[in-house]
Amino acid sequence: MRLLTTRELAHAIGVSESSIKRWADEGVIRASRTAGGHRRIPLPEALRFVHEHRAVVLHPQLLGLEQPASAVLPADPAGHLFSALCDGEESKVHELLSSLLQGGTTVADVIDGPLRAAMTRIGELWRHDPEGLLIEHRATDIVLRALNAVRMSLPQTTSGPVAVGGAPSGDPYTVPSLAVATVLAADGWRPVNFGPDTPLESLARAADWLAPRLIWISCTVGPLSRSRIEQVVDLARTVATSRIEVVVGGQAVAPGTFPKLANLRVLSSVSDLAVWARTLAPRKAALAPRRRQRAKRLASPAP
Ligand code: B12
Structure with a gap:
């Protein structure tokens, strides 16, 4: 996983490096330390911080965002996710979740938003579609794998509660x-x-x-x-x-x-x-x- 220096993150969002260091020390941003004691911030953590604090990204390329997140995301993520789940297109599901997260949407907002909405719609299919039940079971399986993939991509902690x-x-x-x-x-x-x-x-x-x-x-x-x-x-x-x-x-x-x-x-x-x-x-x-x-x-x- 890509790790950012405090200087890179500071430059990306146009704040001083000392602010980033202070936020890392206060726990506002989760950072690890190198053997030499330098702070390093995992890219997903930097993106979470940017999203939650509504920071303005001056240099998106430093955060792996080649273009504004809105340009790479579908206009209706829940509808897009629903279609991908109905069609059993697992890779599309993974891609959509990744782009939402990389665009700065928090894991919680992805789950409460598009994921919950798509599963709610899928739960209605059995009423009028003979394959509705099978689609529901397959969608559940895909969602489980996608969430586990998200979980695996997160920084592991040995000291968290x-x-x-x-x-x-x-x-x-x-x-x-x-x-x-x-x-x-x-x-x-x-x-x-x-x-x-x-x-x-x-x-x-x-x-x-x-x-x-x-x-x-x-x-x-x-x-x-x-x-x-x-x-x-x-x-x-x-x-x-x-x-x-x-x-x-x-x-x-x-x-x-x-x-x-x-x-x-x-x-x-x-x-x-x-x-x-x-x-x-x-x-x-x-x-x-x-x-x-x-x-x-x-x-x-x-x-
Ligand atoms: C997948 C599914 C199943 C699968 C589950 C497979 C599995 N291994 O998980 C299976 C096939 C088992 C199943 C079975 C049944 N199901 Co079903 N199922 C669903 C479906 C489509 C998705 C559920 C889901 O995963 N949602 C995604 C999650 C993320 O959303 P969520 O549950 O809303 O959770 C959110 C919040 O509630 C909250 N939250 C949840 N937990 C917690 C915990 C904490 C601590 C916090 C803070 C927050 C929180 O945060 C989440 C994210 O926003 C729903 C549709 C729906 N509306 O949800 C129907 C649904 C729940 N099922 C329904 C029905 C009727 C059934 C069956 C009776 C069908 C049948 N005739 O056999 C059986 C009953 C099973 C039983 N033993 O009681 C109905 C329930 C209607 C009702 N209210 O009574 C629904 C709503 C479908 C529908 N519209 O008819 N189901």
């Missing part, structure tokens, strides 16, 4: 939990995705075993039974003493489903998750004011 999670017993959905893991990985976490059909008691065990800072639960199959809700609440209470936060989301989670608990959050998108999770991770102090405000709002207990 650990998060564990999955979908509960009886919930076969694989994409949402993988989506959560990918978004956390993009933000410097070390996610352990147990995937679908994971008993909540096993997640409690994983809390002892892996000492995570965060447990996520993704629920697509609904409506959630009273006992399922109680299991989630029990899990949150059990891990509260270890300062572990529990976050629940997914299509089956409606507002007001869960009682208010200090360490239990209900969030409806992976973008909200990314923002809130930063309040738990060391990057908290480095959040820009606009993001800090949003993070504060999200940090209030579940409604």
Whole structure:
């Protein structure tokens, strides 16, 4: 993976090199160090920074952007993704995700935006297309590989906070939990995705075993039974003493489903998750004011 010097990134976005160094030291930009102690910024991290901070790119070629991102992206990424998934064109799916990410869209925004929209449309096909079910299964498989490819391309961390999670017993959905893991990985976490059909008691065990800072639960199959809700609440209470936060989301989670608990959050998108999770991770102090405000709002207990 291409690594940028602080000078290159500074030049690309027209700020001083000392600003880049300071942001790297504050954790606003994730950077590694060379053996000689020089900071190096992975290209995807530089692009994330540019996008999130709406930095003006003066020299796109330094960031591998030969032309403005809008010129290489289709006008309707969700429609484009839907067509590629329907046609089983895996390489087109990978290309589209790569160009969105290289254009500066965050992993979370790609998932909450075009990916979710395309899968929602695919979920309607079975009603009127005899091949709809097969298209849905193939699309799921392609999306899983594409998300795993994104995850593999991210810088690996050995020191980020650990998060564990999955979908509960009886919930076969694989994409949402993988989506959560990918978004956390993009933000410097070390996610352990147990995937679908994971008993909540096993997640409690994983809390002892892996000492995570965060447990996520993704629920697509609904409506959630009273006992399922109680299991989630029990899990949150059990891990509260270890300062572990529990976050629940997914299509089956409606507002007001869960009682208010200090360490239990209900969030409806992976973008909200990314923002809130930063309040738990060391990057908290480095959040820009606009993001800090949003993070504060999200940090209030579940409604
Ligand atoms: C793929 C799919 C399947 C596959 C899943 C395969 C797999 N291995 O994952 C299979 C074939 C198993 C399946 C089965 C069924 N499915 Co289905 N499925 C879908 C489909 C098309 C896509 C789901 C998906 O991956 N979405 C992509 C993810 C990224 O989006 P998301 O789930 O919305 O997640 C977002 C947020 O909710 C949030 N989020 C999710 N989790 C979390 C967690 C946290 C912590 C946070 C913060 C956020 C968060 O962030 C995500 C990104 O924005 C949906 C369509 C749809 N509208 O979603 C139908 C859909 C969910 N299925 C549906 C149905 C009806 C079924 C079946 C009953 C069909 C049948 N007759 O058998 C069965 C039921 C299975 C069961 N055991 O209950 C309906 C549900 C309707 C309802 N509300 O009751 C849908 C909506 C399709 C439709 N329009 O009819 N399905």
